[in-house]
Amino acid sequence: MNALQIFLPCAAGVEGFLADEAHRATGLAGNDLLTGRGGVLLRASWRDALLLNLHSRLAQRVLVQLALRPYRSENDLYELASSVAWEIWFTPRQSFKVEVTAQHSPLKSLNFAALRVKDAVADRFRAKSGVRPDVNTQWPDVRIHLHLTTDEATVYIDTSGEPLFKRGWREDKGDAPLKETLAAAMIAASGWDPHGEDPVPLYDPCCGSGTVVIEAAQIACRIAPGLRRRFAFEKLLPYQAHVWNAIKNEATSAIQASPVSIFGSDVSHRMVDFAQRNAERAGVAQAVQLRGGDALQRMPPCDSPGLMLLNPPYGERIAAAGTAGQNASERATLRAQGAAQGRETAHTDDGGEFFSQLAAHWKKHYTGWSAWMLTPDLKLPGKMRLKESRRVPLWNGPIECRLFRFDLVRGSARARPQGSAAEPSDGGT
Ligand SMILES: C[S@@+](CC[C@H](N)C(=O)[O-])C[C@H]1O[C@@H](n2cnc3c(N)ncnc32)[C@H](O)[C@@H]1O
Known part of the structure; x- marks a missing residue:
């Protein structure tokens, strides 16, 4: 069942390549795979979320969208985050952190926005179980993302943890390593x-x-980029070790x-x-x-x-x-x-x-x-x-x-006349 809304953020210009990659990893297409600005939106399963974490070279992370609503104030964000059934994702014994990104948000303080979402999550757990989970800003078990536009707020739970460009193999960096x-x-x-x-x-x-x-x-x-690292989903409640191990074993047997x-x-x-x-x-x-x-x-x-x-x-x-x-x-x-x-x-x-x-x-x-x-x-x-x-x-x-x-053709068939400038416009993308 494709019950989850998954968002894969990526760098601008990469969306089309990421959509192709997500299609290859999951088989999803049509309305289940939409290319947007700055990312790709999927209607997908939990298993797809694991596959995408393991196989995506282009996504920055794999986010599960849990709520989306218009907002005008920090109180609207509190209401939005209160409406999410956090108890199906993690327990109050686990620590969490709220990260905020915004494009043209009218709110004065994004820190205060994050604080209201944090309160909503903690208050919901306390109302349900009498226990508030701790916040850990450095090494949280669970990362919650809040994205704000001019008038819409979206709440996500992060299944990746460390951003996906961290493949787990880089220890030696140059002066200007590429991501x-x-x-x-x-x-x-x-x-x-x-x-x-x-x-x-x-x-x-x-x-x-x-x-x-x-x-x-x-x-x-055919070495999957995520084979050498851990993911945040390993600490979330839907995680089942045997499912993840089967996915990794399949990826390992494809290596050639x-x-x-x-x-x-x-x-x-x-x-x-x-x-x-x-x-x-x-x-x-x-x-x-x-x-x-x-x-x-x-x-x-x-x-x-x-x-x-x-x-x-x-x-x-x-x-x-x-x-x-x-x-x-x-x-x-x-x-x-x-x-x-x-x-x-x-x-x-x-x-x-x-x-x-x-x-x-x-x-x-x-x-x-x-x-x-x-x-x-x-x-x-x-x-x-x-x-x-x-x-x-x-x-x-x-x-x-x-x-x-x-x-690089022989002679100068493609050579530019000396001193001429670069083309001013983009093309051929
Ligand atoms: C922008 S960095 C490339 C970074 C690389 N892609 C990475 O991920 O680490 C440019 C590289 O060009 C190298 N370089 C500079 N002059 C060079 C030359 N004449 N011939 C070969 N390499 C050179 C530098 O040592 C540096 O490692």
């Missing part, structure tokens, strides 16, 4: 399918701590060797070590080949053309290193010397040189490959002097990015 959910969104948007008819190799030449290659390798090996090669490299050997250790914890050490090396010098890691997928260095904190980095630091030294002698020298530290050299290297040696690059820099195609064939809007937290696709 696993965003790496998975890049893979989905690129259309890379290791189980398709003609799968191509995947290569991240700026792999950092390995997020893209590890997500790709888990997809290729990767049908394609997956490569990663980074100029920083420290990062390559991190990526290697993360890959081991993620169970994909056999499926990925990781090496050190400057992207401006590395030759293709395999004979047949494939797909490159990367978020390249950007900005000062994660500036390009290697050959281009040396040039940049030499320029910086010269600038400093010039300034000391009262001379001004022109400089561009926007990665322009790195990207034009990268494009030249790729045009020469990576014919037939496609390169998908995630960046907040809308001028990237101009810096690469390449015309993108696709641009997909994606959000890295609050930062609006584009995933650009460049087809």
Whole structure:
């Protein structure tokens, strides 16, 4: 019976990919699976909630919607939360926490809104059983989510706990690791399918701590992203260990060797070590080949053309290193010397040189490959002097990015005239 309303929040731009993923995980379709803004709404079973926690790479969490009503004041929120039969979800011996998100809520204090919902939950338990559950803001057994819009309030119980991007394998972080959910969104948007008819190799030449290659390798090996972590639903009353164990056993028996090669490299050997250790914890050490090396010098890691997928260095904190980095630091030294002698020298530290050299290297040696690059820099195609064939809007937290696709054809068929600017409008998504 599909008795539950389940909401899967996700980053903007990812909704369509998440709907496809939820359909593959549960088989739900039509009115049982609706794509909305910022997430996907399902009419689904408790078992589906468990399946989605285990298999979703794109959802931020799996929420069960328990009440939805118009509201105008904090008292309306108290009434709304009082109407929920919390006693079928948890007991007063368990601690809980209320988290609030809001879009254009007219309420002055979201903290006070959370307090009213907390009171409603505790008062309902005390009226039913004489006991109030404790609040624990750090390590609650149960998380309740309140979402407020201008005039509607929705109350959810969270079946995930820690957000789903925490897969349980990352211990070694780089300076700017991608969230696993965003790496998975890049893979989905690129259309890379290791189980398709003609799968191509995947290569991240700026792999950092390995997020893209590890997500790709888990997809290729059919390793469910949630196999190595715990979930909040394990503490909720509907939880039955034998059902969950059967779901996990089924997922474990689906694991296979990767049908394609997956490569990663980074100029920083420290990062390559991190990526290697993360890959081991993620169970994909056999499926990925990781090496050190400057992207401006590395030759293709395999004979047949494939797909490159990367978020390249950007900005000062994660500036390009290697050959281009040396040039940049030499320029910086010269600038400093010039300034000391009262001379001004022109400089561009926007990665322009790195990207034009990268494009030249790729045009020469990576014919037939496609390169998908995630960046907040809308001028990237101009810096690469390449015309993108696709641009997909994606959000890295609050930062609006584009995933650009460049087809590296022989010669300059897709080359952009020197100095021309990026396309102002989005297309081809
Ligand atoms: C934005 S980070 C990538 C983060 C990565 N996706 C992750 O999840 O950890 C950019 C990476 O590019 C690497 N890098 C910088 N210059 C490079 C170069 N010339 N060749 C190869 N890698 C480079 C940095 O060491 C850094 O790890």
